[in-house]
Amino acid sequence: MLYNEPSPLEVKILTKRFGLANSESLDTYLATDGYKAFLKAVEMSPEQIVEEVKASALRGRGGAGFPTGLKWSFVPRTSPKPKYIIINADESEPGTCKDRLLMENDPHQLIEGILIAGRAVDSHKGYIYIRGEYRYLIDVMDRAIAESYSRGYLGKNIQGTGFDFDLYTHTGAGAYECGEETALLDSIEGKRGIPRMKPPFPAVVGAWQSPTLLNNVETLSAIPAIIRDGGAAFAALGPPKNGGTRMVCLSGHINKPGVYELPMGFNLLRMINEVGGGMRNGKKLKAVVPGGSSCPLLTANECDISMDYDSLAKVKSMLGSGGTVVLDENTCMVRFAQRIMMFYAHESCGWCIPCREGTNWLKKMLDRFHSGAGQKSDIPLIGELSKNMLGRTFCALGDAAAMPTISIVEKFTDDFEAHLNGKPCPYQHAADLVMA
Amino acid sequence: MEPVNGAMPMTFSPELEARFAKLLESYPPGRTRSAVVPMLLYAQDEVGHISNELIEEVARRCQVKPLQVDEVVGYYSMLHRKPLGKCHVQVCTNISCLILGADDLYEHASKKLGIGHKEVTPDGQFSLEEVECMGACSWAPAIQLNYDFHHHVTPEKLDQLLADVRKAQ
Numbered sequence: 001m002l003y004n005e006p007s008p009l010e011v012k013i014l015t016k017r018f019g020l021a022n023s024e025s026l027d028t029y030l031a032t033d034g035y036k037a038f039l040k041a042v043e044m045s046p047e048q049i050v051e052e053v054k055a056s057a058l059r060g061r062g063g064a065g066f067p068t069g070l071k072w073s074f075v076p077r078t079s080p081k082p083k084y085i086i087i088n089a090d091e092s093e094p095g096t097c098k099d100r101l102l103m104e105n106d107p108h109q110l111i112e113g114i115l116i117a118g119r120a121v122d123s124h125k126g127y128i129y130i131r132g133e134y135r136y137l138i139d140v141m142d143r144a145i146a147e148s149y150s151r152g153y154l155g156k157n158i159q160g161t162g163f164d165f166d167l168y169t170h171t172g173a174g175a176y177e178c179g180e181e182t183a184l185l186d187s188i189e190g191k192r193g194i195p196r197m198k199p200p201f202p203a204v205v206g207a208w209q210s211p212t213l214l215n216n217v218e219t220l221s222a223i224p225a226i227i228r229d230g231g232a233a234f235a236a237l238g239p240p241k242n243g244g245t246r247m248v249c250l251s252g253h254i255n256k257p258g259v260y261e262l263p264m265g266f267n268l269l270r271m272i273n274e275v276g277g278g279m280r281n282g283k284k285l286k287a288v289v290p291g292g293s294s295c296p297l298l299t300a301n302e303c304d305i306s307m308d309y310d311s312l313a314k315v316k317s318m319l320g321s322g323g324t325v326v327l328d329e330n331t332c333m334v335r336f337a338q339r340i341m342m343f344y345a346h347e348s349c350g351w352c353i354p355c356r357e358g359t360n361w362l363k364k365m366l367d368r369f370h371s372g373a374g375q376k377s378d379i380p381l382i383g384e385l386s387k388n389m390l391g392r393t394f395c396a397l398g399d400a401a402a403m404p405t406i407s408i409v410e411k412f413t414d415d416f417e418a419h420l421n422g423k424p425c426p427y428q429h430a431a432d433l434v435m436a
Numbered sequence: 437m438e439p440v441n442g443a444m445p446m447t448f449s450p451e452l453e454a455r456f457a458k459l460l461e462s463y464p465p466g467r468t469r470s471a472v473v474p475m476l477l478y479a480q481d482e483v484g485h486i487s488n489e490l491i492e493e494v495a496r497r498c499q500v501k502p503l504q505v506d507e508v509v510g511y512y513s514m515l516h517r518k519p520l521g522k523c524h525v526q527v528c529t530n531i532s533c534l535i536l537g538a539d540d541l542y543e544h545a546s547k548k549l550g551i552g553h554k555e556v557t558p559d560g561q562f563s564l565e566e567v568e569c570m571g572a573c574s575w576a577p578a579i580q581l582n583y584d585f586h587h588h589v590t591p592e593k594l595d596q597l598l599a600d601v602r603k604a605q
Contacts, residue, residue: 003575003587082464094530094569125464132477132514133570135583168462170470173477174514176568190469190498192511208464251532251573258574293531293569323573325532339534343568349511 001104004258007275011237011245014221015261018105024140026147029108035153037227041116042161044227046077049120053223055231057243062088062179062216063292063321064396065309072213074203075121081210085117085126086188089217090172090179092131093292094343095323098247098259099217103130103137106221107144108153113220115158115165116227121213124164129184132173141169176347180395181214183349194351195395218247218322238264242308246319250276252326253283265308272303272326283328287412291320293340294400296407317407332427333412334419337382337405338366344401355398358389362405372422379416382409446493452482456497468498472505476515485519513568521556521563523601525549526580529566532573537590541577542566544591548598561605562598 002019006012017023017032029035041049054069075083087110091099103110114126130138145167148154156164170188172178178187182196185207206212222244226234235243242264248271251257255277262275268288272278279285285300290307296317298305305311309319327336345359362385369378386402386409393399409416418426447453455478456471463470475494480486486509495502509515527545529538546552549562556563572578575587579594586597 091571092569095532095573096569097571097573097575100571127462131571132512133580133583136585170462171474171477173473173512175512187473188470189467190472190500190504190508192508208467249574251576252535257532257576289531323532325535325573327535331535336531336534339529339531343530346568 007260009275010261011263012261013225013245023105024107026108026151034108035112037224038112038115041119041227042163046120052227052231056226056234057241058222059309060216061218063093065319068219072120075211075213077122079211083121083123083211084207085114085123086212086214087128087220088214089128089130092176092179093321093323095289095292095325096321097249098322101259102217102221104140107141109224110217110221111148113223116223118165126167128169129188130169130171132171138169138171177349194349197394239308242310247322249323253280253328254326255280265306268303268305268307279328286329286331287327289325290317292323293404295320296403299411330427332425333408333415334370337408338370340404341366352393354389354392358385359401369419372419376420448482469500471498486515486517522561524563524582526565526567528570528578530569533576533578536576538577545594
């Protein structure tokens with residue numbers, strides 16, 4: 001199903017079947033170039049497949065942006081242990097709602113991407129870890145998987161190629177931390193989702209002590225196009241080292257929020273104005289969350305920027321998960337920071353002291369501050385406490401809580417000062433909060 | 437059926453038993469512990485909450501100790517030890533929903549139902565929860581009623597949805 005109108009500025013590679021009748025069916029998939037890439041991949045050597053993915057400059061679309069081809073090359077293909085592929089469909093980064101659409105509208109594209117990855121790393125078993133709240137997608141993927149098995153596109157000797165692959169869905173049960181690779185591994189093993197110390201990395205010691213390739217839904221969904229049309233064509237869509245398209249989830253105070261597939265390197269202001277229809281109700285832009293709540297926020301002045309991994313890194317932010325949230329002039333940045341910290345304090349798995357204690361202290365401080373009971377010395381203290389979490393935790397959740405908070409308290413100090421001395425929040429009901 | 441360790445084993449609907457059977461075959465040999473979380477969630481959908489009896493049952497079927505099942509329940513936010521309402525109303529108040537009025541929407545839901553966060557109405561029909569991002573940010577404000585997504589939810593739309601649920605019950 002489509003939940004918003006497409007934009008004419010989209011470059012529809014992963015979303016090319018969105019909107020077609022029965023887009024989720026195998027017949028529709030086969031009629032629209034489906035499985036051509038897999039049949040090509042079985043004629044290629046695993047090394048050639050990895051080289052093609054490297055040439056595409058595809059980088060992890062879950063949020064970290066790690067070069068995909070390089071990650072695939074880390075799996076010891078010749079190990080006698082079974083190798084597993086785990087598809088990260090835990091999509092829980094605030095602002096992000098794209099993997100859901102890819103599974104709903106084109107499940108076979110994902111399955112084909114998984115098979116090609118299997119060929120590349122000598123894996124014959126895959127698990128799609130789907131967040132518990134996406135129950136309807138467990139059903140969608142189970143149906144697509146059953147269809148594939150019945151038509152010889154999964155199981156033994158797929159389409160007579162001699163390649164075997166078994167694919168399963170596995171449900172989560174409500175835990176943002178389980179989107180972190182190593183916590184996901186513990187979760188799929190039946191435990192609490194606590195992250196593991198790295199190294200060893202999952203590619204070497206992953207699920208059930210075996211080499212495991214973990215990739216995001218969008219990342220794997222891009223693979224068929226890359227193998228079918230070549231890595232160079234995919235790379236050419238974006239700036240160097242930032243190839244391809246990106247599913248952008250535009251949300252917030254714009255006229256046309258929605259999920260749009262745009263080329264890497266698309267300008268953020270153009271995204272807001274030309275794809276997102278501009279600011280609603282004639283309000284001014286105040287801030288943007290570029291790629292999910294874990295990213296440092298950008299001020300309005302910082303939004304004339306190419307949305308690619310390297311450009312965002314240069315300004316000390318991140319392209320992240322594609323969750324681009326647009327905030328207008330009536331947004332209270334203290335309330336925003338408070339809500340973000342409430343999220344991380346809630347989702348902290350509790351393993352590491354800096355994260356477990358830090359997120360909870362910061363939540364209490366931000367609660368108190370927003371209610372008007374804060375002190376001036378709290379402002380730098382919020383930044384300092386946040387910085388004390390950076391780089392001191394088993395996983396990136398501590399960093400994810402710290403980074404947006406630091407950016408808000410440093411870039412929007414005015415909003416903090418407006419809450420001092422018992423003053424009520426100046427933004428309370430100042431905005432038109434009801435959707436038109 | 438014979439009691440096991442003095443207790444009768446639990447049985448579930450044929451569909452759920454089939455699902456469990458498939459689940460236990462999905463994982464590598466000797467790794468049935470991996471079925472614990474899915475089994476708990478799917479069972480909870482049918483029996484309503486995670487009871488001690490269910491924990492023992494899942495442990496038996498997955499060939500793990502009951503403690504190994506018990507210890508995951510508190511970690512996963514969708515698993516609950518007490519029954520919720522027949523219709524569990526989940527209102528997201530995370531960033532994209534927040535800035536489009538989710539605070540007011542949650543207040544409205546709370547007032548309308550007469551209950552607060554994680555509480556159940558006296559007649560057992562509804563429960564309410566303020567939840568984290570559910571992955572509907574571009575179509576905010578978003579809620580879930582049990583597993584069903586609803587997008588672009590205003591207080592008026594919420595009233596209609598709840599009325600529809602009451603009519604159907």
